[in-house]
Amino acid sequence: MKELVKEKVESAIREIYGEELIGVVERASFEKPKKKEYGDFATNVAFLLAKELRQKPFSIANELLEKLKLMEEFEKVEVAGGGFINFFFSQNFYVEILKKVLHEDFYLSDTGKGERVLLEYVSANPTGPLHVGHGRGAVVGDVLYRVMKLTGYKPEREFYINDAGRQIKLLGVSIYARMKELSGEEYPFPEDGYRGEYIVEVAKKLLELKPDILSLPEEEAVEIAAQFGKEELLKEIQKDLRDLKVEFDIWFSEKSLYEKGEVEKVLKLLEEKGLTYPKDGALWLKTTQFGDDKDRVVRRSNGEYTYFASDIAYHYDKIERGYDRAVDVWGADHHGYIPRVKAAIQALGKEPDWLEVVLIQLVKLFKNGEEVKMSKRAGNFVTLRWLMDEVGVDAVRFFFLLKRHDTPLDFDIDLALSTKNENPVYYVQYAHARLCSILDKAKERGFSPSEENLELLSSEEERELIAGCYSLKYELELVAKRREPHRLTYYLIDLASKLHRFYNKHRVIDEENRELSSARLALIEAVRKTINLGLDILNVAAPRRM
RNA sequence: GGGCCCGUAGCUCAGCUGGAUAGAGCAACGGACUUCUAAUCCGUAGGUCGGAGGUUCGAAUCCUCCCGGGCCCGCCA
Incomplete structure (x- = not known):
């Protein structure tokens, strides 16, 4: 409807004032007024034209009125409030609209103009089950994808698996420690290890599968535990997502970036551009050249790459794959990370706006008026699985979209289970x-x-x-x-x-x-x-x- | 200390690329089922849109400052 009114106004302006003033239509508002006396639709174009033409809004509105009156879509058009133009649709117009709804795919549009967008969401570490915050990001990403498909974009869905680096080692050590405990041996649990009970379950499973694992050299056993744990937990994540009806086109492995030498390659590229420098034994990227607060380390003095380094390689890969735009869905606690990634993107020669970050705020669960606290089994957060079991997938998906993604969400479990109109x-x-x-x-x-x-x-x-x-x-x-x-x-x-x-x-x-x-x-x-x-x-x- | 987000009815929040008398749900109160699903609807009440300035024909919306709340500022991921 909006497009239609816009079109009509455009043609009226074209006739009276000529082509060059058509632009104001884009800036003007076309809305259904709050008061029905103001018609079915209203616009403020006359006010905007008034600025350009240095004439009174009221007289401009009246000039436009003469043309608009004659159009058959409108039963009545009038000027009010000093220059608003109010449109009253004809009954025939409603009939036409209704027929469109009945017979056409009226909801499709080409707003996206074929833009290829890579949507990346969830991307949880394979070191534990998904929590409710991941679930919110998953639903936001998934629905965004579905809508983009219908509005003329060419979106693709990707999950970035953080299967490299310190947290995977830590996962291995955590499982190893639990296996030792299970077989009755004393073994100190790692300081920042994963303490969730799910680790014990993975440990049990691995012990069953490989009873002799503890007789292997520790380093080797830890490595096996890490790989096994990663795969098990990723499977669990994938099952949770399937049950939430969230799908992906691509599962992208961070590890593969290292294996293919992509991380080294991209750092070399940046070095050639003169954008890196060594200091205190580490390698730094000059992100301050692109608006970041301080430069960032990409390779630590101990020779290991930082997470940031693989992330640069990852986004470089996205750029190379030819997407017109990348949309990353992140937890809001990562917002401080945005400037440096955008800086990296500029360092790689793209506009910072090529990357958009959609931030997902915290989800809190409430039951009987009290906040649901972390469960022991999960580590220290409420799992998505628990919530899905509690209220069902439909409620989970719908409720996650009851607030804008960047405002905190209080999820009322009693409400989600209620069969009253309040739900x-x-x-x-x-x-x-x-x-x-x-x-x-x-x-x-x-x-x-x-x-x-x-x-x-x-x-x-x-x-x-x-x-x-x-x-x-x-x-x-x-x-x-x-x-x-x-x-x-x-x-x-x-x-x-x-x-x-x-x-x-x-x-x-x-x-x-x-x-x-x-x-x-x-x-x-x-x-x-x-x-x-x-x-x-x-x-x-x-x-x-x- | 620096940066980001938020502050709208008693509660939870929409609205925010400026538009006419600021909306919804819940809670409160009063109504509507011999009728196609009352898991619904209608009505009443409830507000200096955190505060103060500014920009302009016009501000919840944009700008500045202040107050209050949250988050982030690692050679972690």
Whole structure:
């Protein structure tokens, strides 16, 4: 709808003021006003044109009005508030929109213009189970991907496996220590080792598989434990993600960067550009040249590469793979890391904006009004698995998108289990079930949807529903452009609310008025299709009955 | 000390690339089921949008300062 009004205004401006002022349309607002007296849509273009033309907004608005009045999509156009232009859509226009919703893939768009975007999310270390924060990032990334697919982008999904470096060694030592304990030997547990009980389980499993492992030289045994643990835990992570309905196209191994010499290669490249220097026995990257607070170490004085070094190689690899843009989903505690990675990207010759970072804020769980504390089994955090078992996947996915990704989320477990209207998942699902029920009931009684008399759908509630369905297209564009998947849940709650309001005021199946009934059934089908679509994109169930 | 995020109704939060009288849910109060699902709806009440300046036709939204809360500042990942 927005595009349409925009288009019409553009053509009016073109006729009156000429091509050169078309640009203001992009900056102008086109919105549904809060007050219905102000029409179905309103714009402030006249104010913006006033600045350019140095004339009064009011007179400019009136000039535009003369042209806009004549267009058949509008029943009425008026100027108010000193220069706002208010549009009232004609009934025919609503009919056309409704038909589009019914027959076309109206929600698709080409906003992305074919941009190849690499979405990287979760990327948890294979040293333990996923926690709820990972889950939130997973859902944000996953839904973003699904929406981008529908809005003209070419996204790909990637999980970066941190299977190299210190934390994997530590994992090996932790498992080794537990195996020693299990076989009754005294062995000091490493200072920063992984203390979660899951380590004990991995240790048990490895002992069963390789009973003689403890008779091997310690170094060798630790290495085996590290590899085994990494694989086991990665499998667990993959299972959690599958159950959360989150998928990936590429599993990218950090280790492979070392094995293929990519880390050395990229550091050499940076060295050739004169962007590295040795100091105190370490190798530093001049990130301050690109806006970072201080230079950063890429190779420690003991010869080991830092995590940053492999991350540079990783992003270099992304650049080499030819993506137009990379979007990384990170935990908000990593935000201090952004300037140095962006600096590295510039050092590699790309614009800093080539990389976008979506930050995921903390998730806190509440049950019976109290915060759910860390479980011993997991180490020191609540696992995603526990939460999924507790409230189900649909609730997890939906609730993770109830707040913008960078604001902290308090996850109310009691609410997620509630079957009342206060639970937004049920609220939306109930709307869907209700729509299905009406359609079933109508069929039983010999009614069927028809597009013969759609002009009868002229009440405020019906128009709201028609416009509401169609705006899915616009919402998806916003989700993709602004990387804000939470908008989709809000949209669905809003559409469900419009449906419930309609339902309580109007009767669909009416023996006295079969024509209106048939038209309303068409509307019901359109709303059902739209809610179903929205839930599908979220990958949340749309039950026919509840 | 430096940097980032946040402060909107009693509570949880939308709205923030400037637009008309600031929204929703929960909680409170009052209503609506012989009818297509009451897992729903309608109404009432509730606000100096943390504070003070500034930019302008117009500010919750942009700028500056202040107050309050969170997070980050490693040759960790």
